[in-house]
Amino acid sequence: MEYAIELEGLSKKFGDFTAVSNINLNIEKGEILGLLGPNGAGKTTIIKMLATLFKPTSGFAEVWHHNILKEQDAVRRSIGIVFQDSSIDTELTGRENLDFHARMYGLSKEERGKRINEVLDLVELNDRANVFVKFYSGGMQRRLEIARGLMHYPKVLFLDEPTLGLDAQTRHRIWEYIKRLNKAQKVTVVLTTHYMEEADYLCDRVAIIDHGKIIALDKPNNLKNAIGEDVISLQVSDGGKFSDILTKFEFIKRIRLHDDFLFLSVEDGEITIPRIMRLAHEEEVLVHSVSLRKPTLEDVFLTFTGRTIREQEASAKEQNRMKAKASMRMGGKR
């Protein structure tokens, strides 16, 4: 199996700060790989090294069999990239932006015309192609950037936080484009994100990155299954009694009791709920409510790092403010 991208011991230091630390990773041709982690985890730095914008401090990588240090030109021709912040000339029209890109990559006149229409089709921007980009919405700009990244038939497309700051509806649309281009254009996609749903929905494999290291790498489902069980919560008439009955059953791994609330850790929630309902009926325990919670990547992240991704995201200032509030609250209780 030949890989689209191979990273070997890739590291990047900025002064004393290690942004990326000794990363080994093979990315398969045709897959969508997600780099998931909080802001400042080193995701963007990895992408910039692979795109030859940063030189690694140590280690090396190959993109489509081209060394990122020795064959920059070949690497640049094999990749397309959509940056985290907009990188479009808003004083030009959408078509002119694409045309600029195509010329810089040396596409011939016929190729340019044909390809511009193709990529515009893909992101459904044909009707806005001749409008100045300054009149585009944020989502449209993003789509144009994705289209531009595809102009020169890249083998690998890097997407750095492709849906950052977009509303839910636009986000879903962009996800569809990414899936479509991955299939139709056979492009290997490497994307960074700190949205759990995005990694879960889009990616064939997810690498969880924290403090510049990969701390977990697998299919989203495997990651979720690895950390755990589904949790069924029940509100019943007699929690104590029902809890004693349930402890006898092996398919229930753990039980937590909270007044009349029961939290059951189980392997396969959907199949287990009917069995519990039957048991409750037989034992004449009244069930008021039931809910099932399946593990998310958020839980995966929590398990591997001991924090939620949102806690990490909060800036130092916010954290201080939260701490101050928390201590005030505690002071009040005392």
Add this chain to the structure above:
Amino acid sequence: MKLIDFTAIYTIWLREMKRFFRARSRLIGSLAMPLFFLVFLGTGFNAAFKFPDLPPGIDYIAFLAPGIIGMVLLFNSITSGLSVIWDRQFGFLKEIMVTPVSRVSIVLGKTLGGMTTSLLQGILILLIAMGIGFKITGVLGFLSSVICMILIATSFVCLGLIFASIINDMQGFHLIVSLFTFPIFILSSALFPLERLPLWLKYLGYINPLTYGVDGLRYSLIGVAHFSLTLDLFVLVCFCTFMICLSTYIFRSVEVD
């Protein structure tokens, strides 16, 4: 990677042209100031003072006009470096830098773009000056003045690119640019002849490359100048070559984040 990629140079130049012709208000704004200089300062000084070194038949306005063209070229060329700072601020520089195009070609494209816009403004101010009564020596003079304009513009576009490579923020850029442009402008014989200055100022004027630019323009347009046109062109070509090399060298180390 081809060191000199003509398609890429043309592409970058084309974008600069599109942006230039779409910002008409900026064009008008940039021409207003030199026109005020030419008309108000020219008329005022002509009426108030008698310049002793002016040859017969040349009034102050005729002396001033080539200087004002030099000023237009200087100011517009240096500030064209702003386009790099804009591109960096709006992220477009990343798009340029990640393409498989050599840094040399990127600098050359930017230089060519800035030079063309400055040149157009220089020619425009010359035509306006001619429209309000400035007489030039002839077609040959006009052509040789265009060559001077190209050399002046290219040199100072490169200087602007060098500043833009080193300075990342717009305020800083403006500060440094005005720190440089005003002495260069005032000590270039654009407003007054250098002969009667104190020695140290005169030498400062003589090491100022724009002095030779303005002198070349003056020779081409009104037929009277301090140096010979050969010397003017020689100095301009040397300076221009040096600036192109220096700006390419410095731009190579530009990083985008």
